Amino acid sequence: MRTSDWALRGYVLLVFVFVFSPVVMSMIFSFNSDRFPTIPLGGFTTHWYETIFADEDFWKAAQNSLIVSLCASLIATFLGFCTAYSDYRYTFRGQGAYLGIILLPPTIPLIIMALAMLAWFSKVGISGQVYSIIFAHTVLTAPFAMAIIRLRLNQMDESLEAAAWNLGASEWRAMREVILPFCLPAIVSSLFLTAAVSFDEFTVAWFVSGLNKTLPVHVLEIVQGTIDPQVNAVGTLVFLVSMTLVIIAQLAIFFRLNRSAK
Amino acid sequence: MNEPLVVLDGVQKNFGDFFAVKRADLTIEAGEFIAIMGPSGCGKTTTLRMLAGLEAPSAGDIRIGGKRMNDVPPHQRDTPMVWQSLALFPFLNVRENVEFGLKMRGVSTAERRRRAFDWIERLEIGEFAERNIETLSGGQKQRVALARSLITEPQLLLLDEPLSALDAHLVIRMQGVLARLQRELGITFVYVTHSHSEAFAMADRVVIMSQGEIAQIGNPREIYRTPANRFVAEFVGRNNILTGTIESSDTDQVTINSVIGNFSAPTEGIHQEPGSLASIVIAADMVRITREATDAENTVVATLISEEFVGSIVTLFLEAADGTEFKVQLQERALTDLDVHAGGQFHLSWATADAHLLPENNG
Numbered sequence: 077m078r079t080s081d082w083a084l085r086g087y088v089l090l091v092f093v094f095v096f097s098p099v100v101m102s103m104i105f106s107f108n109s110d111r112f113p114t115i116p117l118g119g120f121t122t123h124w125y126e127t128i129f130a131d132e133d134f135w136k137a138a139q140n141s142l143i144v145s146l147c148a149s150l151i152a153t154f155l156g157f158c159t160a161y162s163d164y165r166y167t168f169r170g171q172g173a174y175l176g177i178i179l180l181p182p183t184i185p186l187i188i189m190a191l192a193m194l195a196w197f198s199k200v201g202i203s204g205q206v207y208s209i210i211f212a213h214t215v216l217t218a219p220f221a222m223a224i225i226r227l228r229l230n231q232m233d234e235s236l237e238a239a240a241w242n243l244g245a246s247e248w249r250a251m252r253e254v255i256l257p258f259c260l261p262a263i264v265s266s267l268f269l270t271a272a273v274s275f276d277e278f279t280v281a282w283f284v285s286g287l288n289k290t291l292p293v294h295v296l297e298i299v300q301g302t303i304d305p306q307v308n309a310v311g312t313l314v315f316l317v318s319m320t321l322v323i324i325a326q327l328a329i330f331f332r333l334n335r336s337a338k
Numbered sequence: 339m340n341e342p343l344v345v346l347d348g349v350q351k352n353f354g355d356f357f358a359v360k361r362a363d364l365t366i367e368a369g370e371f372i373a374i375m376g377p378s379g380c381g382k383t384t385t386l387r388m389l390a391g392l393e394a395p396s397a398g399d400i401r402i403g404g405k406r407m408n409d410v411p412p413h414q415r416d417t418p419m420v421w422q423s424l425a426l427f428p429f430l431n432v433r434e435n436v437e438f439g440l441k442m443r444g445v446s447t448a449e450r451r452r453r454a455f456d457w458i459e460r461l462e463i464g465e466f467a468e469r470n471i472e473t474l475s476g477g478q479k480q481r482v483a484l485a486r487s488l489i490t491e492p493q494l495l496l497l498d499e500p501l502s503a504l505d506a507h508l509v510i511r512m513q514g515v516l517a518r519l520q521r522e523l524g525i526t527f528v529y530v531t532h533s534h535s536e537a538f539a540m541a542d543r544v545v546i547m548s549q550g551e552i553a554q555i556g557n558p559r560e561i562y563r564t565p566a567n568r569f570v571a572e573f574v575g576r577n578n579i580l581t582g583t584i585e586s587s588d589t590d591q592v593t594i595n596s597v598i599g600n601f602s603a604p605t606e607g608i609h610q611e612p613g614s615l616a617s618i619v620i621a622a623d624m625v626r627i628t629r630e631a632t633d634a635e636n637t638v639v640a641t642l643i644s645e646e647f648v649g650s651i652v653t654l655f656l657e658a659a660d661g662t663e664f665k666v667q668l669q670e671r672a673l674t675d676l677d678v679h680a681g682g683q684f685h686l687s688w689a690t691a692d693a694h695l696l697p698e699n700n701g
Contacts, residue, residue, distance in 0.1 A: 235425035238392055241412040242419050243486070244442035249413075253438075257429045 099315055106308035113305070124309040134310065137294035140206055141275055144290060148213035149271035155214070156221025156266060161255065164229040165237075179219050189216070190283035197284055204286025212280045217270035224269065224329065228262035229255075261328050268325035272318045341404045343368040343493060343526050344389065348398035351384050358384040360550035362398075368493065371520050371527045373541035375534070377573070380547040382530045386496050389528060390417050402494065413442070418487035419496040422503070424479050426471045432482050433458065433467045439490045457485040461515075477508045484519070497529045501536060513539055534574060538562075546570050564606075564694050565619055571696065576622040576653070578664050579696075584612045592695055594618060597660045601636045603693035610695075617696045622653065622667040624692040627684050629676065634687035640664050642682045656684060 101113075106125070110118035128134045159178055163171065181189065193212050197203035202211070236258065240250035256263075278292035285293055291314050298307045344366035351359040359381040366372050374382045387393045388400060391412035400407045407415065418439065426435050433454050440450035458467050461481040466474060474482065480500065487495055497516075501509045517540045520527050531537050537544050538558040546553045546561065546569075553573075554566040565571035571579055582596030587610060593602045594616050603618040610616050620636075631637070640656035652673060656664040664686055676684075 233423050233425050235421045235423050236427065238412070239419070239421060239425035239427075240438070240442075242390055242392070242417070243439040244413050244416075244490070245438075246411075246413050249442060253442075254427060257427075260429075 099311075102308045103312045103315075105305060106312045108305065108308075111305065112303065113308075124305045128306050128309050131306075133289070133294060134291075137289045137291045140209070140285075140288050141290040141292075143206060144209045144213055144281075145271040145274040147207075147210045148217055148274040149267050151210070151214045152218040152270045152274075153221045153225075153263060153266045155218045156223075156270075157225050157259065157263065159218075159222045160226035160229055163226060164232075178222055181215055182219050186279040190280040193280060194283040203284055204288070206285075206288045208284045208286070209281050209288065209290060212284050213274040213277060216277065216280060217273050220273065221266040221270050224266045225259055225262045228259050228329075232258055265325040265329035268321045268328065272321035272325065275321065276314065276318050341401070342366055343370075343403060344528075345401040346385070346398070347401070349385070349388065349395045349400060350397040351381075351388060351393060352396050357550050359388075359395075362547075362552055364545060364552065364555065366526060366528065368526055369524045371517070371529065371540055371542045372545060373529045373531060373537035373543075374545045374547060375531050375537045376547035376553070378532065379549075381550040382532075382547050383498060385547070386419070386498055386528060386530045389494070390419050390496055391415050416490055416492045417494050417496055418490060418492050419498060420483050420487050420500040422499045424483045424500075424503075426479060426482055426486070428471050431468050431470055432463065432474070435471065435482055436485045436489055438486060443490065453489055454485075457489050461485045476504050477512065480504065480508075480512055481515075484515075488519070488523070488525075491523075492525065494526045494528065497527060499531050500529075502531075502533075509536070516540060546573060548573070562621065566697060568617060568696060571617075571619045576665055576667060578620045578622060578625065579617055580620070580662070581615060581617045584610050584614055584616050587612055591690065592616065596662075598638055598658045598662055599636075601693065602690040603695040604691060606695060606697070608695060608697050619694045619696060620688050620692060621694075622665040624688050625664065625666045626687050627654065627666045627668065627676065628687070629684065631685050632687050635690045636693065637685055637687045638662075638664065640684055640686055642678060642680055642684060644680060645678060654678065656686065 104117070105113045107120055107122065108117050109121040109123065163175060168174075190212075193215075194203060197208050197211070202208055232255075237250055237254055240254040241247070245253055276292060277290075278296065281290045282293045282296065289297070291310065295307055295310050295314070298304050298310065342365040344364075346362045346364040349359060349362045350357070362381070362385055374385060376382050384393060388395055389402075391407065391410055391414075395408055402415070402417070427438065430438070433451070436454040436457055437450045440453060445453075455464075455467065458464055461484055463478055463481045463485070466478060466482075471479065471482070483500070500516075501512050504512060513536060516527070516529075519525075520540075527540075529537070529541065538561075541558065543555060543557055544561050545555050548569045554561060554570045556564075556566075561570065561574060565574065565577065568579065571577045580594070580596055580598075580601055582594035582601070585593045585595040585600060587593070587605065590605060591602050592605050592610065593600055601618060626632070626634070638658050640658045643655045643657055645655070646653045647670065650670045652668055652670050654666045654668075656666065658664060666686065
């Protein structure tokens with residue numbers, strides 16, 4: 077192999093080390109018996125995990141996070157699908173602006189978004205509830221759902237839906253028998269990806285959640301008080317959950333798209 | 339009175355300012371094989387889509403089986419289509435694709451499976467029944483698409499350039515399959531294509547369209563031998579078109595005068611005033627080519643430009659003194675005594691009876 081190939085491999089490896097070492101450190105320290113994260117390490121312990129599992133606040137936050145990410149991903153994927161399909165199916169005035177507005181939320185700084193949502197939710201009296209976080213996360217993640225599903229629809233043979241009508245399927249039936257099955261890999265991918273984004277999201281959740289903390293908000297509260305290795309344990313768990321969701325999302329889209337693109 | 343299976347009565351379709359179909363009047367009898375052909379953008383596919391209900395006519399009526407179909411949505415018709423892209427469902431296997439039409443009609447699982455297998459066998463793709471669509475070759479996919487459209491045993495099958503994606507040798511084979519199916523089933527085929535060979539090889543009648551209008555309807559022989567206008571004469575190819583002013587015209591014969599000589603053609607009942615412009619068409623295979631002058635009725639001297647071989651048929655391209663182009667088609671073995679080489683001078687001649695006067699006065 078040529079030198080440049082080795083150089084490239086080395087470079088990629090360095091990037092991965094740089095990106096993942098803090099996370100790996102946090103995982104290692106979550107099993108470290110010392111109170112302060114220093115090297116050399118102390119003994120091995122599961123004490124910090126036992127502490128958080130015994131903590132009612134942690135369970136409450138975990139429950140909130142799960143409910144929020146599940147609901148937000150379902151609603152966002154539904155909205156994303158409807159938007160992508162309407163863009164695919166129809167040609168109308170202002171279609172470009174329609175897409176632009178839908179894709180806007182991820183480009184707005186999170187802190188601005190969070191403040192705006194808090195202000196708005198308070199005004200209409202829906203702030204500080206679990207469903208407030210669900211609303212907020214739906215807004216944040218729907219653009220991703222739309223983008224993934226739109227990509228899939230663009231790969232569809234233009235005649236496919238008309239072929240279903242032509243063979244006796246009504247518009248709703250064609251939706252069920254052709255469009256949805258064709259988009260299934262993208263829908264699955266979207267569900268997992270939006271769930272992962274929601275599960276991780278801190279800023280907006282912190283502003284609108286009130287007393288209903290999600291896990292990332294809970295983590296911050298631990299850190300604010302003292303240096304507490306519990307945070308490493310919680311962090312490790314959150315990281316594992318979101319990585320799993322993202323990987324499933326990637327697998328769903330990668331395998332299915334590859335198979336039917338041929 | 340028994341109405342034909344399909345009637346297009348003054349059908350028009352516009353998309354804003356663009357008239358895809360300006361006016362189409364056409365009747366199709368049950369059991370006919372109709373080819374609609376023309377250059378791209380001539381309105382042939384739009385006409386087919388209107389028959390399937392995928393477009394609604396802007397004016398005029400479409401009747402199928404005596405029933406006005408203008409506002410009947412596609413899924414309530416039984417007008418299956420074989421798509422140019424085939425449009426097979428990639429997430430279903432071969433059998434599930436074929437079953438689709440019956441499933442939509444609520445046929446029981448056992449019944450539709452049985453009928454799907456019948457069609458799969460009939461189209462000789464039995465061994466692929468449970469295979470994924472992606473693993474099939476172009477010709478096999480084509481057969482799946484046919485089986486999927488035919489399973490509801492419709493009266494009318496629409497085909498939109500179905501063979502355009504296939505290799506040349508497969509096209510010939512599938513033409514055979516299509517023609518045989520059509521004969522055996524007695525189903526009416528409406529076949530849209532831009533390929534002369536496909537249309538003329540299979541169709542009972544050919545509809546030639548140009549710029550949203552029907553230029554001629556006739557059996558392949560009529561289209562070849564008696565083109566209705568200049569567009570058709572040029573579109574079917576291999577025709578020589580000569581234009582001149584009418585010198586004399588009696589009940590049987592018309593003579594035109596052009597720079598390269600006087601030529602005659604039967605009037606075919608059309609009267610045109612002496613002095614007006616007229617065109618006559620002589621098919622390339624009706625022209626004789628010789629080295630020596632002949633005493634034939636119509637003769638031209640021309641110089642050979644090039645030759646083109648397709649199988650055993652040769653087409654010679656020649657040019658008369660004023661630049662008028664001539665095409666002569668003959669059997670390859672007829673060339674041996676002719677000593678053809680580019681730049682050579684030849685005498686072209688044809689019988690008056692083989693010339694065809696274009697009915698319209700369009701010069």
